[in-house]
Amino acid sequence: MAFNNYGNRFQQTTPIVLNLVIINVLVYLAQMVTGGDQEPNAAADLFALHHYKSIYFQPYQIVTHMFMHGGFFHLLFNMFALWMFGSMVERVWGPKRFLIFYFICGLSAAFFQLGSYAYDFWQYDHRVLGEQLYTLYQANLRNGYTVGASGAIMGILAAFGYLFPNTEMIIIPIPVPVKAKWAISGMIALDVFGGVVKVQDDNIAHFAHVGGAAVGFLLVLIWNKTNKQTFY
Numbered sequence: 010m011a012f013n014n015y016g017n018r019f020q021q022t023t024p025i026v027l028n029l030v031i032i033n034v035l036v037y038l039a040q041m042v043t044g045g046d047q048e049p050n051a052a053a054d055l056f057a058l059h060h061y062k063s064i065y066f067q068p069y070q071i072v073t074h075m076f077m078h079g080g081f082f083h084l085l086f087n088m089f090a091l092w093m094f095g096s097m098v099e100r101v102w103g104p105k106r107f108l109i110f111y112f113i114c115g116l117s118a119a120f121f122q123l124g125s126y127a128y129d130f131w132q133y134d135h136r137v138l139g140e141q142l143y144t145l146y147q148a149n150l151r152n153g154y155t156v157g158a159s160g161a162i163m164g165i166l167a168a169f170g171y172l173f174p175n176t177e178m179i180i181i182p183i184p185v186p187v188k189a190k191w192a193i194s195g196m197i198a199l200d201v202f203g204g205v206v207k208v209q210d211d212n213i214a215h216f217a218h219v220g221g222a223a224v225g226f227l228l229v230l231i232w233n234k235t236n237k238q239t240f241y
Contacts, residue, residue, distance in 0.1 A: 037084050059154050079156050203215040
């Protein structure tokens with residue numbers, strides 16, 4: 010990005026962002042220790058977000074799935090985005106409001122994803138299945154779980170785009186700087202497209218991303234009515 014940022018970046022990391030990164034890394038290490046690099050695995054059965062008709066679904070998964078990740082690069086990209094954009098947003102709002110915002114976006118993403126599950130499995134959810142089909146149905150639900158902080162982070166990106174709309178960002182492979190408001194809008198549009206078109210072998214929870222971003226944008230819009238803050 011094209012804003013000046015002097016000094017040690019680690020020292021400038023805000024407390025909630027730093028603690029969220031630490032928690033996510035520790036949870037990922039726990040996943041690996043308990044067989045999280047194998048499919049299926051007990052950690053995902055317990056703490057990932059499952060379809061509400063899955064035998065593995067538990068209400069607490071709406072929260073716990075936010076701290077799990079599907080692989081090293083999934084964790085790396087999410088934590089880098091959280092550090093890069095979340096630190097800026099937390100400095101504007103302070104730790105308490107930022108943490109509330111983070112969880113509201115993450116929970117909203119979970120409910121959007123549950124809605125996506127309901128749509129994708131509609132024809133099976135409302136049928137009486139024989140034993141063999143029911144076993145296959147449950148196996149598909151078990152393997153179709155959702156993990157990751159992406160929904161909450163998409164909410165942070167939406168907030169960043171609103172608060173710092175003209176900050177220039179370098180988006181690989183685009184060779185020229187792009188303003189945050191256009192770059193982030195483009196990312197959200199790609200998620201909408203991916204969710205609607207459903208490309209084969211695409212395992213990204215697009216509607217969870219869209220839900221986190223949409224609720225994040227609405228929330229920052231409401232908050233900004235009484236305390237107008239736009240910086241770039």
